[in-house]
Amino acid sequence: MKVLSIAIPCYNSEAYMKRAISTLLTGGDDVEILIVDDGSKDKTAQIADAYAAKYPTIVKAIHQENGGHGEAVNAGLRNATGAYFKVVDSDDWVNTEAYAQILDVLRSMLQGQKNLxxxxxxxxxxxxxxxxxxxxxxxxxxxQNRIFTWRDIRLFRTGQYILMHSVIYRTQLLRDCGLELPKHTFYVDNLFVYEPLPHVKTMYYLNVNFYRYFIGREDQSVNEQVMIKRIDQQILVNKLMMDIPIMDLAPRKLRKYMLNYLAIITTVSSILAIKSDLPENMAKKKELWEYMKAKDVRLYRRLRHTVMGIGVSLKGKAGRKFQLACYKISQKIYGFN
Structure with a gap:
């Protein structure tokens, strides 16, 4: 069995995918690199096939009709044979020294038969x-540098959230929790991190700067104007997160973390609707909060009474001030460009 499977979702990625792949190849035969060509129209498929031919024990090329980022991640998970699973976007890359340390930790967990x-x-x-x-x-x-549980964590600072770039999950845990990301939908990385959390019992934090998250392309999904155009997809992911019952979760620190995570995602959805200045998007914002209320009134009341919930519902000068503060928090997390 491979130690780590890494899925690289690719759509028209010929201009930058080689950097991601080259940094990941340094993991050697303990790693499985799954290049998922999601119906690309450029040379992505040929590049993927060339790497698979050159590194047959490490690289596998997967070709599928276009299904979006989420379906590309799903394809990677379906084909993964490694004990652990990681997603690296095709325009990002990893630090190779930190990568070696990550693999050392994962190997030690498997060799010691520790359930991480x-x-x-x-x-x-x-x-x-x-x-x-x-x-x-x-x-x-x-x-740091030991297995711990939710009861061992301390307070997360404002704007300090565990995102897809931060995580490597046990592959079987993702399958056991039934993770299936929606097709043709951006922003599913939040769901990828969020949905498995109630199933996580043991964690390990390695304080290395491993993942390099590139921000700057005009067509990138975290571009503010792109996010506004795709607000329906943001709201869909937001609702799917609301569908996960968390109000009775134990331990308390897990419940609190997931509540805070959901609060920031709901804030992003609400602020994007407000910034668009379109009546139809404001109606979608209202419907989102109504959806939450119908799903779980306790969750609704809890989030409405957070600073972010208050901020996105206030009107006038005070409301705009709150909204700007909330948006700045969102910018810190996602690095909107």
Missing amino acids: DLLISNFVYEKQGAKRKRVMSYRSALP
Whole structure:
């Protein structure tokens, strides 16, 4: 069995996918690289096939009709043979020294027959044109270099969330929890991280700057104007997160973390609707909150009474001030460009 399976969702990625693949190849034969060509119209398929031919024990090329980022992740998970599973987007890459440390930890877990559900590491915002690179680190919130549980975590700071770039899940855990991301939908990375969390019992945090998250392309999904155009997809993911029952979750720290995570995603949806200044999007924002209320009134009341919930419902000057503050938090997390 491979130690780690890494899915690379690719759609028209010929211009940048080689950087991602080349950094991942340094993991050697303990790694399985699954290049998922999601119906690309450029040379992505040929590049994937060339890597699979050159590195047959490491790289597998998967070709499918276009199903979107989520379906590409689904395809990677369906084909994964590794004990652990990671997603690396085709325009991102990894730090090879940190990568070696990650693999050492995963090997030691398997060799020691330790049941590790989730490995967490840092990621770096590689924002185009930025002089200083911002790092999302978790050393203030998580114990380091040992297995721990939800009861061992400390407080997460505002804007400090575990995102797809941070996580490596145990493959079987993802399958056991029935993870299936929606087709033709962006922003499913939030669902990928969020849905398995109630099933996670054991975690390990390695304080290394492993994942390099590129931000800067105009067509990138986290571009603010692109997000507004795709607000229906953001809201769909938001609703799917609301469908996961969390109000009775134990331990309390897990429940609190998931509530805060859902609050920031709902804030993003609401603020995008407000910033669009379109009546139809404001109606979608209202319907989103009504959906939450119908799904779980306790959840609705809890989120409405958070600072973010209050901020997105206030009107006038005070409301706009709150909204700007909430949006700045969202920017820190997602690095909107």
